Amino acid sequence: MKLTFLGTGTSQGVPVIGMNTPVARSKDKKDKRLRTSVLLSWGGVNVNIDCSPDFRQQMLRHKVQHLEAILFTHEHADHTAGLDDIRPFVLKQGDMPIYGLPRVIEQLRIRFAYIFAKENRYAGAPSVKVTEIEDYTPFLLFGKKVTPISIQHGTLPIIGYRIGNLAYITDAKYINEKELSKFYKVDTLVLNALRKAPHPTHLNLDEALTIIREVCPRQAFLTHMSQTMGFHAKVQKELPSQVFLAYDNLTIKVKE
């Protein structure tokens, strides 16, 4: 499986509008972060996890010609706000299959009522084919087993995904032992780490490194970073050898 980091920034991206910090002024491309999502490719299919406000730019940047499904982690705008821009794929391919918790799908119905409307649809409105993920039950997606992982984003229960030998977890603050066991010794773990200082709803760097030590993946990539994490090049040097700060446009291989 191939994984492309489409965006690795927290909700406002890096740099943040109107903020003139040293990281904002960095000339290093790895310090420019669109909102978090990834593109997975296997067996000729493309699957996005989340649909960020930067979705259009991310699809154009990677010349994505087709997209077979979108898996949502949760309803926050930095993970869902690009949904209108599935239109070109819908015109070519038909309804876009989307997956998420019932609560998340309900939120999408409210925010994008016109996408879900049965009547008085306007020409060219995007359309979706919904699969609600009930009780974190595993399912098959284009031949791969997908295991939803229950994680806490502050007090909000959200989804991480194990897909084959990949575990993709963003916006976690807490994961219990039972859920951690679902991806023990996975080949590749992607995990959020917001910054060095603690935060009430996101893991910070130390908390993310503790989970990585416990889960023992072959390789781990940190994502969903704030500009307060610091310069990419500097923070990378402080990390254990199998842990990497992800950056936009990085492509990696997950061993099957």
Ligand SMILES: [Zn+2]
């Ligand atoms: Zn987020």
Ligand SMILES: [Zn+2]
């Ligand atoms: Zn969130």
